[in-house]
Amino acid sequence: MTVETTTPTNFIKSIIEEDLRSGKHKTVITRFPPEPNGYLHIGHAKAICINFGLAKEFGGRCNMRFDDTNPAKEETEFVNSIQNDIRWLGFEWGEHLYFCSDYFERFYEMAEHLIKTGKAYVEDLTAEEIREHRGTLTEPGKNSPHRDRGVEENLDLFRRMRAGEFPDGARVLRAKIDMASPNMNMRDPTLYRIRRAHHHRTGDDWCIYPMYDYSHPINDALEGVTHSLCSLEFENHRPLYDWVLDNVPVPCHPQQIEFARLNLTYTVMSKRKLLELVTTKTVRGWDDPRMPTLAGFRRKGYTPESIRDFIETVGVGKADAWIDPSILEDALRNDLNPKAPRMMAVMRPLKLVITNWPEDQVEEVEVPCFPDDALELRTERGLGAPEPASRKVPFGREIYIEQDDFMLDPPKKFFRLKPGGEVRLRRAYIVKCESVVQDDEGRVVEVHCTYDPETRGGNTPDGRKVQGTLHWASARHGVQAEIRLYEPLFSVERPDAEKRDYRELINPDSLTVLQGVVEPGLGQAKVGERFQFERQGYFMVDSDSSTAGKQVFNRIAPLRSGWAKQAGK
Protein backbone atom coordinates (compact mmCIF):
# COMPACT_ATOMS: atom_id res chain seq x y z
CA MET A 1 0.00 0.00 0.00
CA THR A 2 1.22 3.44 -0.81
CA VAL A 3 1.17 6.20 1.69
CA GLU A 4 -0.58 9.32 0.51
CA THR A 5 1.85 12.15 0.86
CA THR A 6 0.00 15.32 0.18
CA THR A 7 2.54 18.03 -0.25
CA PRO A 8 1.32 21.58 -0.58
CA THR A 9 0.94 22.86 -4.09
CA ASN A 10 2.76 25.79 -5.62
CA PHE A 11 2.90 27.61 -8.92
CA ILE A 12 5.67 25.45 -10.35
CA LYS A 13 3.79 22.30 -9.55
CA SER A 14 0.75 23.77 -11.26
CA ILE A 15 2.73 24.42 -14.42
CA ILE A 16 4.08 20.89 -14.45
CA GLU A 17 0.67 19.39 -13.87
CA GLU A 18 -0.71 21.41 -16.75
CA ASP A 19 2.16 20.40 -19.04
CA LEU A 20 1.54 16.77 -18.22
CA ARG A 21 -2.20 17.08 -18.68
CA SER A 22 -1.92 18.91 -21.97
CA GLY A 23 0.58 16.41 -23.28
CA LYS A 24 3.34 18.98 -23.72
CA HIS A 25 5.50 16.60 -21.74
CA LYS A 26 5.18 12.92 -20.94
CA THR A 27 7.56 13.09 -18.03
CA VAL A 28 9.34 15.70 -16.00
CA ILE A 29 13.09 16.08 -16.00
CA THR A 30 14.73 18.67 -13.80
CA ARG A 31 18.29 19.25 -12.75
CA PHE A 32 20.18 20.65 -9.81
CA PRO A 33 23.17 22.55 -11.26
CA PRO A 34 25.47 23.90 -8.54
CA GLU A 35 28.82 25.41 -9.35
CA PRO A 36 31.42 23.38 -7.44
CA ASN A 37 33.01 26.37 -5.78
CA GLY A 38 31.77 26.15 -2.21
CA TYR A 39 29.70 24.30 0.32
CA LEU A 40 25.97 23.91 0.04
CA HIS A 41 23.86 25.91 2.47
CA ILE A 42 20.25 25.85 3.60
CA GLY A 43 19.32 28.06 0.67
CA HIS A 44 20.50 25.36 -1.71
CA ALA A 45 18.39 22.87 0.19
CA LYS A 46 15.34 24.63 -1.17
CA ALA A 47 16.53 24.29 -4.76
CA ILE A 48 17.46 20.67 -4.11
CA CYS A 49 14.10 19.82 -2.58
CA ILE A 50 12.23 21.56 -5.37
CA ASN A 51 14.17 19.99 -8.21
CA PHE A 52 14.57 16.50 -6.83
CA GLY A 53 11.29 16.61 -4.97
CA LEU A 54 9.15 17.61 -7.95
CA ALA A 55 10.85 15.07 -10.21
CA LYS A 56 10.23 12.34 -7.67
CA GLU A 57 6.66 13.39 -7.07
CA PHE A 58 5.81 13.19 -10.77
CA GLY A 59 7.77 10.02 -11.40
CA GLY A 60 10.40 11.79 -13.47
CA ARG A 61 14.02 12.39 -12.64
CA CYS A 62 16.40 15.06 -11.56
CA ASN A 63 19.91 15.18 -12.97
CA MET A 64 22.86 15.96 -10.78
CA ARG A 65 24.89 18.44 -12.74
CA PHE A 66 27.97 20.42 -11.95
CA ASP A 67 28.11 23.77 -13.65
CA ASP A 68 31.86 23.88 -14.06
CA THR A 69 32.48 26.44 -16.77
CA ASN A 70 34.85 28.61 -14.78
CA PRO A 71 38.08 26.73 -14.11
CA ALA A 72 39.44 29.52 -11.95
CA LYS A 73 36.95 28.96 -9.16
CA GLU A 74 36.09 25.32 -9.10
CA GLU A 75 37.52 22.44 -7.16
CA THR A 76 37.10 18.72 -6.87
CA GLU A 77 36.75 18.97 -3.12
CA PHE A 78 33.44 20.71 -3.64
CA VAL A 79 32.07 18.26 -6.17
CA ASN A 80 32.46 15.64 -3.47
CA SER A 81 31.04 17.60 -0.60
CA ILE A 82 28.08 18.68 -2.68
CA GLN A 83 27.16 15.15 -3.66
CA ASN A 84 27.61 14.05 -0.09
CA ASP A 85 25.27 16.74 1.18
CA ILE A 86 22.57 15.99 -1.35
CA ARG A 87 22.65 12.28 -0.61
CA TRP A 88 22.47 13.07 3.06
CA LEU A 89 19.38 15.17 2.39
CA GLY A 90 17.87 12.04 0.94
CA PHE A 91 18.04 12.41 -2.81
CA GLU A 92 19.67 10.31 -5.49
CA TRP A 93 20.33 10.62 -9.19
CA GLY A 94 21.45 7.13 -10.17
CA GLU A 95 23.38 7.27 -13.45
CA HIS A 96 22.45 10.85 -14.08
CA LEU A 97 25.56 12.60 -12.89
CA TYR A 98 26.71 15.19 -15.39
CA PHE A 99 29.27 17.88 -15.73
CA CYS A 100 28.80 20.88 -17.89
CA SER A 101 32.41 20.38 -18.94
CA ASP A 102 31.45 17.08 -20.56
CA TYR A 103 29.70 19.10 -23.22
CA PHE A 104 32.49 21.53 -24.04
CA GLU A 105 32.90 20.14 -27.55
CA ARG A 106 29.19 20.42 -28.24
CA PHE A 107 29.09 23.99 -27.02
CA TYR A 108 31.97 24.77 -29.29
CA GLU A 109 30.27 23.27 -32.32
CA MET A 110 27.16 25.26 -31.63
CA ALA A 111 29.18 28.41 -31.24
CA GLU A 112 30.54 27.88 -34.74
CA HIS A 113 26.98 27.38 -35.84
CA LEU A 114 26.06 30.75 -34.38
CA ILE A 115 28.96 32.34 -36.18
CA LYS A 116 28.04 30.71 -39.47
CA THR A 117 24.49 31.95 -39.19
CA GLY A 118 25.68 35.44 -38.42
CA LYS A 119 24.50 35.34 -34.81
CA ALA A 120 27.85 35.67 -33.12
CA TYR A 121 31.07 37.56 -33.66
CA VAL A 122 34.55 37.80 -32.25
CA GLU A 123 35.18 40.92 -30.24
CA ASP A 124 38.58 42.57 -30.04
CA LEU A 125 37.62 45.29 -27.61
CA THR A 126 38.99 45.14 -24.11
CA ALA A 127 36.74 44.41 -21.15
CA GLU A 128 36.68 48.09 -20.28
CA GLU A 129 35.81 49.11 -23.80
CA ILE A 130 33.03 46.58 -23.92
CA ARG A 131 31.67 48.00 -20.72
CA GLU A 132 31.77 51.50 -22.15
CA HIS A 133 29.91 50.38 -25.23
CA ARG A 134 27.28 48.60 -23.20
CA GLY A 135 25.50 51.78 -22.21
CA THR A 136 23.65 52.13 -18.92
CA LEU A 137 20.32 51.14 -17.48
CA THR A 138 18.73 54.17 -19.07
CA GLU A 139 20.85 54.64 -22.18
CA PRO A 140 21.23 52.20 -25.05
CA GLY A 141 24.62 50.76 -25.86
CA LYS A 142 26.69 51.32 -28.98
CA ASN A 143 27.60 48.71 -31.53
CA SER A 144 31.12 47.40 -31.44
CA PRO A 145 33.30 48.22 -34.44
CA HIS A 146 33.81 44.46 -34.84
CA ARG A 147 30.13 43.65 -34.77
CA ASP A 148 29.80 43.28 -38.52
CA ARG A 149 32.84 41.24 -39.17
CA GLY A 150 32.43 38.66 -41.90
CA VAL A 151 31.55 35.08 -41.12
CA GLU A 152 34.83 33.72 -42.42
CA GLU A 153 36.89 36.14 -40.41
CA ASN A 154 34.88 35.38 -37.27
CA LEU A 155 35.24 31.66 -37.82
CA ASP A 156 38.95 31.99 -38.33
CA LEU A 157 39.39 34.16 -35.29
CA PHE A 158 37.27 31.90 -33.09
CA ARG A 159 39.21 28.82 -34.19
CA ARG A 160 42.42 30.58 -33.38
CA MET A 161 41.02 31.54 -30.01
CA ARG A 162 40.51 27.87 -29.35
CA ALA A 163 43.95 27.07 -30.71
CA GLY A 164 45.51 29.34 -28.16
CA GLU A 165 46.85 31.96 -30.50
CA PHE A 166 45.69 34.86 -28.34
CA PRO A 167 46.48 35.78 -24.79
CA ASP A 168 43.91 35.64 -22.01
CA GLY A 169 41.37 38.41 -22.30
CA ALA A 170 42.44 39.43 -25.77
CA ARG A 171 39.17 38.53 -27.43
CA VAL A 172 35.77 37.11 -26.66
CA LEU A 173 32.95 35.67 -28.68
CA ARG A 174 29.74 37.64 -28.39
CA ALA A 175 26.20 36.98 -29.44
CA LYS A 176 24.85 39.46 -31.94
CA ILE A 177 21.52 40.45 -30.46
CA ASP A 178 20.66 44.05 -29.70
CA MET A 179 22.85 46.70 -28.14
CA ALA A 180 19.82 48.87 -27.55
CA SER A 181 17.80 46.27 -25.69
CA PRO A 182 16.31 47.54 -22.44
CA ASN A 183 17.44 44.23 -21.00
CA MET A 184 21.17 44.55 -20.39
CA ASN A 185 21.61 40.82 -20.80
CA MET A 186 20.63 41.10 -24.45
CA ARG A 187 23.24 43.72 -25.35
CA ASP A 188 25.48 41.29 -27.22
CA PRO A 189 26.40 39.14 -24.23
CA THR A 190 29.73 37.37 -24.07
CA LEU A 191 29.58 33.71 -25.01
CA TYR A 192 33.21 32.65 -24.72
CA ARG A 193 36.29 34.05 -23.05
CA ILE A 194 39.93 33.03 -23.20
CA ARG A 195 41.23 31.76 -19.90
CA ARG A 196 44.26 29.61 -19.44
CA ALA A 197 43.52 27.86 -16.20
CA HIS A 198 43.67 24.25 -15.22
CA HIS A 199 40.18 22.80 -15.23
CA HIS A 200 39.41 20.22 -12.58
CA ARG A 201 38.15 17.76 -15.21
CA THR A 202 39.34 18.79 -18.67
CA GLY A 203 42.79 19.78 -17.49
CA ASP A 204 44.48 21.93 -20.11
CA ASP A 205 42.44 20.75 -23.08
CA TRP A 206 40.79 24.11 -23.42
CA CYS A 207 41.82 27.70 -23.14
CA ILE A 208 38.43 29.10 -24.03
CA TYR A 209 35.47 28.56 -21.76
CA PRO A 210 31.76 29.17 -22.35
CA MET A 211 29.76 31.54 -20.21
CA TYR A 212 26.88 30.41 -18.05
CA ASP A 213 24.22 32.15 -20.12
CA TYR A 214 25.37 30.30 -23.19
CA SER A 215 26.17 26.87 -21.82
CA HIS A 216 23.34 26.48 -19.39
CA PRO A 217 20.39 26.46 -21.79
CA ILE A 218 22.20 24.15 -24.20
CA ASN A 219 23.18 21.85 -21.40
CA ASP A 220 19.56 21.73 -20.25
CA ALA A 221 18.39 20.93 -23.74
CA LEU A 222 20.99 18.23 -24.34
CA GLU A 223 19.93 16.53 -21.13
CA GLY A 224 16.31 16.70 -22.16
CA VAL A 225 15.36 18.84 -19.22
CA THR A 226 11.70 19.81 -19.33
CA HIS A 227 11.60 22.39 -16.57
CA SER A 228 14.68 24.40 -15.75
CA LEU A 229 14.07 25.74 -12.28
CA CYS A 230 16.24 28.49 -10.90
CA SER A 231 16.14 31.45 -8.60
CA LEU A 232 14.72 34.89 -9.25
CA GLU A 233 17.95 36.62 -10.17
CA PHE A 234 17.91 34.74 -13.48
CA GLU A 235 14.56 36.12 -14.48
CA ASN A 236 16.26 38.83 -16.51
CA HIS A 237 18.29 36.15 -18.23
CA ARG A 238 15.33 34.17 -19.49
CA PRO A 239 15.13 36.07 -22.81
CA LEU A 240 18.76 35.14 -23.41
CA TYR A 241 18.14 31.56 -22.34
CA ASP A 242 15.40 31.37 -24.94
CA TRP A 243 17.43 33.20 -27.57
CA VAL A 244 20.26 30.69 -27.33
CA LEU A 245 17.91 27.76 -27.67
CA ASP A 246 16.14 29.39 -30.59
CA ASN A 247 19.35 29.94 -32.50
CA VAL A 248 21.22 26.75 -32.02
CA PRO A 249 20.41 23.19 -33.10
CA VAL A 250 19.15 21.52 -29.92
CA PRO A 251 16.68 18.67 -29.46
CA CYS A 252 14.24 20.53 -27.25
CA HIS A 253 13.50 23.82 -25.57
CA PRO A 254 13.24 23.56 -21.79
CA GLN A 255 11.14 26.10 -19.93
CA GLN A 256 12.97 28.19 -17.38
CA ILE A 257 10.92 28.97 -14.29
CA GLU A 258 12.18 31.14 -11.49
CA PHE A 259 11.33 31.01 -7.81
CA ALA A 260 12.39 33.04 -4.78
CA ARG A 261 15.44 31.76 -3.03
CA LEU A 262 15.35 31.04 0.65
CA ASN A 263 16.80 33.46 3.16
CA LEU A 264 17.17 32.63 6.82
CA THR A 265 17.12 35.45 9.31
CA TYR A 266 19.90 35.89 11.85
CA THR A 267 22.54 34.51 9.50
CA VAL A 268 24.33 35.28 6.27
CA MET A 269 24.29 33.15 3.17
CA SER A 270 26.77 34.63 0.75
CA LYS A 271 29.69 32.40 -0.10
CA ARG A 272 32.13 35.21 0.48
CA LYS A 273 30.95 35.87 4.00
CA LEU A 274 30.67 32.23 4.92
CA LEU A 275 34.20 31.69 3.69
CA GLU A 276 35.36 34.66 5.70
CA LEU A 277 33.76 33.30 8.86
CA VAL A 278 35.77 30.16 8.33
CA THR A 279 39.10 31.71 7.38
CA THR A 280 39.00 34.23 10.20
CA LYS A 281 38.23 31.41 12.61
CA THR A 282 35.08 33.15 13.73
CA VAL A 283 33.58 29.68 13.54
CA ARG A 284 35.38 26.36 13.74
CA GLY A 285 34.90 25.40 10.13
CA TRP A 286 32.39 24.81 7.35
CA ASP A 287 30.59 22.36 9.55
CA ASP A 288 30.47 24.53 12.65
CA PRO A 289 26.96 24.00 14.04
CA ARG A 290 26.34 27.73 13.83
CA MET A 291 26.90 27.80 10.10
CA PRO A 292 23.90 27.77 7.74
CA THR A 293 25.67 25.17 5.63
CA LEU A 294 24.14 21.74 5.28
CA ALA A 295 27.34 20.43 6.83
CA GLY A 296 26.75 22.75 9.76
CA PHE A 297 23.17 21.68 10.27
CA ARG A 298 24.21 18.05 10.00
CA ARG A 299 26.98 18.49 12.54
CA LYS A 300 24.62 20.26 14.86
CA GLY A 301 22.26 17.33 14.74
CA TYR A 302 19.56 18.27 12.29
CA THR A 303 17.91 15.38 10.50
CA PRO A 304 17.41 15.32 6.73
CA GLU A 305 13.71 14.73 7.36
CA SER A 306 13.37 17.89 9.38
CA ILE A 307 15.09 19.97 6.74
CA ARG A 308 12.92 18.57 3.98
CA ASP A 309 9.86 19.21 6.08
CA PHE A 310 11.06 22.73 6.76
CA ILE A 311 11.47 23.45 3.06
CA GLU A 312 8.01 22.13 2.38
CA THR A 313 6.57 24.24 5.16
CA VAL A 314 7.94 27.51 3.88
CA GLY A 315 6.59 26.89 0.42
CA VAL A 316 7.58 28.15 -3.00
CA GLY A 317 6.78 31.60 -4.27
CA LYS A 318 8.14 34.55 -6.16
CA ALA A 319 8.22 37.05 -3.33
CA ASP A 320 11.41 37.49 -1.35
CA ALA A 321 11.18 35.17 1.63
CA TRP A 322 12.88 35.73 4.96
CA ILE A 323 12.34 32.73 7.13
CA ASP A 324 12.67 32.68 10.87
CA PRO A 325 14.81 29.86 12.27
CA SER A 326 12.02 28.95 14.66
CA ILE A 327 10.34 27.18 11.78
CA LEU A 328 13.39 24.99 11.35
CA GLU A 329 13.49 24.25 15.05
CA ASP A 330 9.84 23.38 14.98
CA ALA A 331 10.43 20.95 12.13
CA LEU A 332 13.26 19.35 14.08
CA ARG A 333 11.17 18.89 17.21
CA ASN A 334 8.33 17.52 15.21
CA ASP A 335 10.62 14.91 13.68
CA LEU A 336 12.51 14.00 16.82
CA ASN A 337 9.67 14.00 19.33
CA PRO A 338 8.80 10.35 18.64
CA LYS A 339 12.33 9.34 17.70
CA ALA A 340 14.64 10.69 20.38
CA PRO A 341 14.77 8.74 23.65
CA ARG A 342 14.39 10.87 26.77
CA MET A 343 17.39 11.11 29.03
CA MET A 344 18.38 13.23 31.98
CA ALA A 345 21.28 15.61 31.72
CA VAL A 346 22.23 18.37 34.12
CA MET A 347 23.85 21.21 32.24
CA ARG A 348 24.72 23.48 35.15
CA PRO A 349 25.07 21.20 38.17
CA LEU A 350 24.02 22.15 41.69
CA LYS A 351 24.60 19.54 44.38
CA LEU A 352 21.59 18.35 46.30
CA VAL A 353 22.14 16.26 49.43
CA ILE A 354 19.36 14.13 50.83
CA THR A 355 20.17 14.26 54.51
CA ASN A 356 17.86 11.46 55.57
CA TRP A 357 19.11 9.07 52.90
CA PRO A 358 21.56 6.38 54.09
CA GLU A 359 25.14 7.21 53.18
CA ASP A 360 25.94 4.39 50.76
CA GLN A 361 22.51 3.35 49.68
CA VAL A 362 21.89 3.30 45.97
CA GLU A 363 18.55 2.65 44.32
CA GLU A 364 17.92 1.90 40.70
CA VAL A 365 15.08 3.99 39.43
CA GLU A 366 13.14 2.89 36.38
CA VAL A 367 12.62 5.69 33.88
CA PRO A 368 10.61 5.32 30.66
CA CYS A 369 12.39 6.42 27.50
CA PHE A 370 9.28 7.90 25.95
CA PRO A 371 6.12 9.47 27.33
CA ASP A 372 2.84 7.84 26.24
CA ASP A 373 2.00 10.47 23.66
CA ALA A 374 5.34 9.99 21.94
CA LEU A 375 4.71 6.25 21.97
CA GLU A 376 1.44 6.82 20.18
CA LEU A 377 3.18 9.01 17.66
CA ARG A 378 5.69 6.25 17.03
CA THR A 379 2.84 3.94 16.18
CA GLU A 380 1.30 6.51 13.87
CA ARG A 381 4.57 7.01 12.06
CA GLY A 382 5.35 3.33 11.88
CA LEU A 383 8.37 3.54 14.14
CA GLY A 384 7.40 0.54 16.22
CA ALA A 385 8.11 0.03 19.88
CA PRO A 386 11.22 1.65 21.29
CA GLU A 387 14.10 -0.52 22.37
CA PRO A 388 14.61 -0.26 25.22
CA ALA A 389 11.32 1.08 26.49
CA SER A 390 12.90 2.19 29.74
CA ARG A 391 16.18 2.13 31.59
CA LYS A 392 17.37 2.04 35.18
CA VAL A 393 19.07 5.10 36.58
CA PRO A 394 21.03 5.04 39.85
CA PHE A 395 19.81 7.34 42.58
CA GLY A 396 21.62 8.12 45.82
CA ARG A 397 22.20 10.49 48.66
CA GLU A 398 23.98 13.08 46.60
CA ILE A 399 22.67 14.12 43.23
CA TYR A 400 22.92 17.07 40.90
CA ILE A 401 20.05 19.22 39.83
CA GLU A 402 19.99 22.20 37.50
CA GLN A 403 21.10 25.48 39.02
CA ASP A 404 18.11 27.13 37.39
CA ASP A 405 15.83 24.75 39.23
CA PHE A 406 16.55 26.29 42.59
CA MET A 407 15.90 29.81 43.77
CA LEU A 408 16.38 31.25 47.21
CA ASP A 409 13.83 33.94 46.69
CA PRO A 410 11.66 32.89 43.76
CA PRO A 411 8.95 34.84 42.01
CA LYS A 412 5.37 33.60 42.00
CA LYS A 413 4.64 30.66 39.75
CA PHE A 414 8.12 29.23 40.20
CA PHE A 415 7.22 25.56 40.38
CA ARG A 416 10.69 24.39 41.23
CA LEU A 417 12.77 23.99 44.34
CA LYS A 418 12.87 26.73 46.94
CA PRO A 419 13.52 26.89 50.67
CA GLY A 420 10.88 24.90 52.49
CA GLY A 421 9.38 23.79 49.21
CA GLU A 422 8.75 20.35 47.77
CA VAL A 423 9.60 19.12 44.36
CA ARG A 424 9.55 15.81 42.54
CA LEU A 425 12.78 14.29 41.32
CA ARG A 426 11.70 12.62 38.15
CA ARG A 427 10.70 9.00 38.72
CA ALA A 428 12.51 9.00 42.08
CA TYR A 429 11.14 10.75 45.16
CA ILE A 430 9.57 13.91 46.43
CA VAL A 431 12.15 15.97 48.31
CA LYS A 432 11.79 19.00 50.51
CA CYS A 433 14.38 21.73 50.79
CA GLU A 434 15.46 22.10 54.42
CA SER A 435 18.53 24.30 54.11
CA VAL A 436 21.18 25.56 51.76
CA VAL A 437 24.94 26.01 51.89
CA GLN A 438 26.25 29.25 50.49
CA ASP A 439 29.74 30.38 49.59
CA ASP A 440 31.39 33.61 50.62
CA GLU A 441 29.57 35.54 47.95
CA GLY A 442 26.23 34.18 48.96
CA ARG A 443 25.93 31.81 46.04
CA VAL A 444 24.05 28.65 46.79
CA VAL A 445 26.51 25.80 46.33
CA GLU A 446 24.55 23.02 47.93
CA VAL A 447 20.95 22.32 48.75
CA HIS A 448 20.02 20.05 51.62
CA CYS A 449 16.79 18.18 51.43
CA THR A 450 14.89 15.37 53.07
CA TYR A 451 13.02 12.85 51.01
CA ASP A 452 9.67 11.26 51.60
CA PRO A 453 10.06 7.44 51.52
CA GLU A 454 6.36 7.11 50.68
CA THR A 455 6.83 8.81 47.34
CA ARG A 456 8.94 6.23 45.58
CA GLY A 457 8.71 6.62 41.80
CA GLY A 458 7.55 10.16 42.30
CA ASN A 459 4.07 9.13 43.31
CA THR A 460 2.08 10.82 46.03
CA PRO A 461 -0.07 8.17 47.73
CA ASP A 462 -1.67 10.83 49.88
CA GLY A 463 -2.83 12.66 46.80
CA ARG A 464 -0.92 15.85 47.50
CA LYS A 465 -0.04 17.98 44.52
CA VAL A 466 3.58 18.62 43.75
CA GLN A 467 3.89 20.99 40.85
CA GLY A 468 7.49 20.74 39.86
CA THR A 469 9.39 17.79 38.49
CA LEU A 470 13.13 18.08 38.11
CA HIS A 471 15.60 16.04 36.14
CA TRP A 472 18.70 14.94 38.01
CA ALA A 473 21.87 12.87 37.90
CA SER A 474 23.54 10.88 40.65
CA ALA A 475 26.71 12.60 41.81
CA ARG A 476 28.50 9.31 42.21
CA HIS A 477 27.30 7.64 39.01
CA GLY A 478 26.75 10.55 36.70
CA VAL A 479 29.08 11.09 33.77
CA GLN A 480 30.92 14.30 33.05
CA ALA A 481 30.00 15.69 29.67
CA GLU A 482 30.55 18.80 27.64
CA ILE A 483 27.40 20.43 26.44
CA ARG A 484 27.44 22.98 23.67
CA LEU A 485 24.55 25.37 23.33
CA TYR A 486 24.03 27.34 20.16
CA GLU A 487 22.27 30.59 19.50
CA PRO A 488 21.98 32.49 16.22
CA LEU A 489 25.33 33.57 14.79
CA PHE A 490 24.09 37.11 14.34
CA SER A 491 22.19 39.33 16.69
CA VAL A 492 20.10 41.06 14.05
CA GLU A 493 17.50 39.63 11.71
CA ARG A 494 19.15 40.63 8.49
CA PRO A 495 22.88 41.24 8.88
CA ASP A 496 23.12 42.09 5.19
CA ALA A 497 20.57 44.85 5.46
CA GLU A 498 22.39 46.65 8.25
CA LYS A 499 24.60 49.61 7.61
CA ARG A 500 27.31 48.29 9.85
CA ASP A 501 29.80 45.67 8.76
CA TYR A 502 28.34 42.26 9.28
CA ARG A 503 31.29 41.22 11.42
CA GLU A 504 30.25 43.71 14.05
CA LEU A 505 26.86 42.07 14.27
CA ILE A 506 28.04 38.66 15.33
CA ASN A 507 26.27 37.38 18.41
CA PRO A 508 28.89 37.01 21.16
CA ASP A 509 26.77 34.32 22.76
CA SER A 510 26.36 32.15 19.70
CA LEU A 511 28.21 29.36 21.48
CA THR A 512 28.08 28.43 25.15
CA VAL A 513 30.15 25.53 26.37
CA LEU A 514 29.03 23.88 29.58
CA GLN A 515 30.52 21.11 31.69
CA GLY A 516 27.58 19.08 32.90
CA VAL A 517 26.75 15.78 34.45
CA VAL A 518 24.58 13.34 32.60
CA GLU A 519 22.94 10.07 33.52
CA PRO A 520 25.28 7.04 33.19
CA GLY A 521 23.63 5.61 30.10
CA LEU A 522 24.63 8.65 28.11
CA GLY A 523 28.26 7.72 28.67
CA GLN A 524 27.85 4.95 26.11
CA ALA A 525 26.02 7.05 23.54
CA LYS A 526 27.67 6.94 20.13
CA VAL A 527 28.55 9.81 17.86
CA GLY A 528 25.49 10.87 15.91
CA GLU A 529 22.93 9.53 18.39
CA ARG A 530 20.16 11.93 19.28
CA PHE A 531 18.31 12.34 22.53
CA GLN A 532 15.85 14.58 24.19
CA PHE A 533 17.31 15.82 27.44
CA GLU A 534 14.17 16.15 29.47
CA ARG A 535 12.92 19.66 29.99
CA GLN A 536 15.75 21.05 27.90
CA GLY A 537 15.87 20.13 24.29
CA TYR A 538 17.19 17.83 21.63
CA PHE A 539 20.85 16.96 21.61
CA MET A 540 23.23 14.92 19.49
CA VAL A 541 26.57 13.38 20.34
CA ASP A 542 29.22 15.42 18.53
CA SER A 543 32.09 13.81 16.68
CA ASP A 544 34.50 15.51 19.07
CA SER A 545 33.44 12.89 21.61
CA SER A 546 35.90 10.45 20.10
CA THR A 547 38.86 12.73 20.76
CA ALA A 548 37.82 14.94 23.65
CA GLY A 549 38.11 12.20 26.27
CA LYS A 550 34.54 12.90 27.28
CA GLN A 551 31.13 12.98 25.73
CA VAL A 552 30.30 16.14 23.83
CA PHE A 553 26.68 17.00 23.12
CA ASN A 554 25.36 19.62 20.73
CA ARG A 555 22.03 21.15 21.44
CA ILE A 556 20.11 20.90 18.18
CA ALA A 557 17.09 22.86 19.36
CA PRO A 558 15.67 23.73 22.74
CA LEU A 559 12.27 22.55 23.87
CA ARG A 560 9.56 25.16 23.85
CA SER A 561 9.20 26.52 27.33
CA GLY A 562 6.40 28.53 28.80
CA TRP A 563 8.56 29.26 31.80
CA ALA A 564 11.44 30.59 29.74
CA LYS A 565 9.07 33.07 28.15
CA GLN A 566 7.67 34.11 31.49
CA ALA A 567 11.09 34.32 33.10
CA GLY A 568 12.33 36.36 30.20
CA LYS A 569 9.75 39.04 30.80
Place this chain on the structure above:
RNA sequence: UGACGCGUGGCCAAGCGGUAAGGCAGCGGACUUUGGAUCCGCCAUCCUAGGUUCGAAUCCUAGCGCGUCAGCCA
Protein backbone atom coordinates in the same frame (compact mmCIF):
# COMPACT_ATOMS: atom_id res chain seq x y z
C1' U B 1 13.59 58.53 -13.38
C1' G B 2 15.19 51.75 -18.62
C1' A B 3 13.54 46.55 -18.37
C1' C B 4 11.78 42.56 -15.69
C1' G B 5 9.57 40.69 -11.20
C1' C B 6 7.09 41.07 -6.56
C1' G B 7 3.50 43.45 -2.80
C1' U B 8 -2.39 38.84 1.72
C1' G B 9 -1.62 39.47 9.87
C1' G B 10 5.32 39.88 13.24
C1' C B 11 7.57 35.75 9.44
C1' C B 12 6.15 32.39 5.46
C1' A B 13 1.80 31.13 2.55
C1' A B 14 -3.26 29.38 0.31
C1' G B 15 -6.71 31.91 -2.62
C1' C B 16 -7.52 32.35 -9.78
C1' G B 17 -14.96 37.16 -9.29
C1' G B 18 -18.99 34.83 -4.50
C1' U B 19 -17.90 37.17 0.51
C1' A B 20 -9.74 35.88 3.72
C1' A B 21 -6.96 28.03 4.48
C1' G B 22 -2.72 26.48 7.08
C1' G B 23 2.17 26.75 9.54
C1' C B 24 5.71 29.53 12.67
C1' A B 25 5.73 33.42 16.31
C1' G B 26 2.53 35.81 20.03
C1' C B 27 -1.57 36.00 23.71
C1' G B 28 -5.22 33.42 27.08
C1' G B 29 -6.90 28.75 29.11
C1' A B 30 -7.18 23.11 30.02
C1' C B 31 -4.21 19.08 31.09
C1' U B 32 0.57 17.29 32.62
C1' U B 33 5.70 12.61 37.06
C1' U B 34 9.34 16.75 30.73
C1' G B 35 6.55 24.51 32.71
C1' G B 36 7.68 19.19 26.76
C1' A B 37 3.77 16.87 23.95
C1' U B 38 -1.52 17.35 23.38
C1' C B 39 -6.17 20.13 23.49
C1' C B 40 -9.27 24.60 23.35
C1' G B 41 -9.75 29.88 22.37
C1' C B 42 -7.79 34.87 20.47
C1' C B 43 -4.89 37.27 16.61
C1' A B 44 -5.96 40.43 8.61
C1' U B 45 -10.38 42.38 4.95
C1' C B 46 -5.67 41.48 1.30
C1' C B 47 0.30 48.40 -0.46
C1' U B 48 -2.82 53.04 -1.80
C1' A B 49 -6.57 55.53 -4.70
C1' G B 50 -10.10 55.30 -8.29
C1' G B 51 -13.10 52.14 -11.59
C1' U B 52 -15.94 47.63 -13.62
C1' U B 53 -19.57 44.31 -11.13
C1' C B 54 -25.41 42.44 -7.60
C1' G B 55 -20.58 41.02 -5.57
C1' A B 56 -13.11 41.99 -6.13
C1' A B 57 -7.52 39.95 -2.47
C1' U B 58 -8.95 38.14 -7.22
C1' C B 59 -10.55 42.18 -13.41
C1' C B 60 -9.08 47.47 -15.25
C1' U B 61 -6.49 52.29 -14.48
C1' A B 62 -3.17 55.37 -11.89
C1' G B 63 0.12 55.66 -8.07
C1' C B 64 3.43 53.95 -4.00
C1' G B 65 6.97 50.50 -2.09
C1' C B 66 10.55 46.51 -2.52
C1' G B 67 13.89 43.24 -5.41
C1' U B 68 17.09 42.07 -9.70
C1' C B 69 20.19 43.61 -13.95
C1' A B 70 25.43 47.76 -16.60
C1' G B 71 31.23 40.23 -14.90
C1' C B 72 35.55 38.27 -20.21
C1' C B 73 30.99 35.14 -12.35
C1' A B 74 27.25 31.53 -11.81
